[in-house]
Amino acid sequence: MEMTVTEKILARACGRDQVQAGEFVNARLDLALANDITAPLAIKEFEAAGAGRVWDPERVVLVCDHFVPNKDIKSAEQAKFVRDFARRQGLTNFYDVGRMGIEHVILPEKGLVVPGDVVIGADSHTCTYGALGAFATGVGSTDLAAGMITGEVWLRVPETIRFNLEGTPGKYVTGKDYILYIIGQIGVDGALYSAMEFAGGAMRELSMDGRFTMCNMAIEAGAKNGIVEPDAVTEAYCRGRGRRQPVLQASDAGARYSQVIDIDAGGIEPQVAKPHLPSNAVPAGELAGLKVDQVVIGSCTNGRIEDLRMAAEVMKGRKASPDVRTVVIPGSQDVYRQAMHEGLIDIFIAAEAAVSTPTCGPCLGGHMGILAAGERAVSTTNRNFVGRMGHVDSEVYLTGPYVAAATAIAGFVAVPEDVL
Amino acid sequence: MIFEGTVFKFGRDVDTDVIIPARYLNTTDLQELAGHVMEDIDPGFVGKLKAGDIIVAEENFGCGSSREQAPVAIKAAGVACVVAASFARIFYRNAINIGLPIMVCPEAAREAESGDLLRVDLDRGEVINLTKQKVYQDDRFPGFMQEIVAAGGLMEKVKEKINRKPGPV
């Protein structure tokens, strides 16, 4: 029987020739991930269950990224708890201050995830790795604890919605604009329990960083996973990086989809998602002139090198509006360093932006740029829920790096053409 | 399992950031988490809640982050059960895994109002709105999930596995 790429990966992971959407399976894990706020609960459950060692110390990955460098005493205690566990267990993939980055940026970067993998992470944006042609999904701490012990996870094989993107995008249209547009069309539960498979000519043309951005936000449509069939772009990215042999799989021609949605990539304008749902996407032009207090460029959605290049392209030789606090946060140490070598950091500092060590920081209202009541931010992150970046009466508008950078310069919502 | 309690009604797309804001995630203390549940959507919620009360919501309850602190905080605050038109998938999994009773029942969820007295029978897949004197029937959990709930949560199942295997796991 013909299968989708998601079904093929899951079939292989449970040692079967075939699986079908709707079935429950126990899948073998290639990797299990947690961070400084989800690992503590998982570790407590792990220990309460009386488990001695994790199933594989090379495949349990812990990343302290949310509240580090420690923002207060409580988060310092939490990070220490995670660190102690990682040492006790001899985990080879524990990432802490100085070596860390945002989990979903560093796992692909370090070649820890390869095409064909099955990955669970106690973080909803674990779905990011689908960009590599892997099955990756977010779970809670209990699932993660069970995964750390057994090396397995129970899953319901999801139905797949296929999105065919064709056409040539406009100059400043990015993967972020594609995904905001799609979520705007189908809603925040438009892909509930499903796999979102992104395909078509425009996807083949999209860079790896753009694909990560799109799969990252699959959860914002309620999806279980986002996925892109691996191709030459994927292979080029994995070369010299992957520690394990990739398994490249594609959907069969006759695979069953619950829906097929055709999208004209050429018709999509730069998008902005208004508060308080990622589905409130409108063309940026509709919000032109809206005053902004803070711009954030970074996160697991748009904190990669290509994102910083886009922002720098707009900010080069210009200064951020004196009314805007601009915060740029590279997603990993490697991204930070690369940006430094390319002169991007210099461009940001000359533009009077604050540039920080990698951290989740303001994305979840943690630290490094919290909003006061009545303030408004334009941000390249993925969620604009009530209170997400600070006070319950603050607002977050989601965009890609081009619009965010243009907004920083203008002081109000703007597209690159407005400031270049 | 049967629960009877007063309804606290919420709309659609209630996200985990309002169920338990990220600013409180620097602790795993249950009572502290419970003290802030629903704070950003209904600041007086914890003060009004009595043990055994029931949260009712429309579509996509628990969307957003994977934080297990969301169902954990709801349970620790004394909520007996959550009935919704639909749940976001990670919240749904987490609730089952930690043993917070939940039920999908779209019609009951839409028609219930805050203050109604609700009776929820998980085994029969039945909701009775005692105030409105109306009975709603819906699907029970799939068998696979019932097994987890019956074992007392996912970790209980894992423990059974650990105990079956000789030596460390």
Ligand code: SF4
């Ligand atoms: S950057 Fe934001 S969305 Fe990504 S892992 Fe960190 S807190 Fe979560």
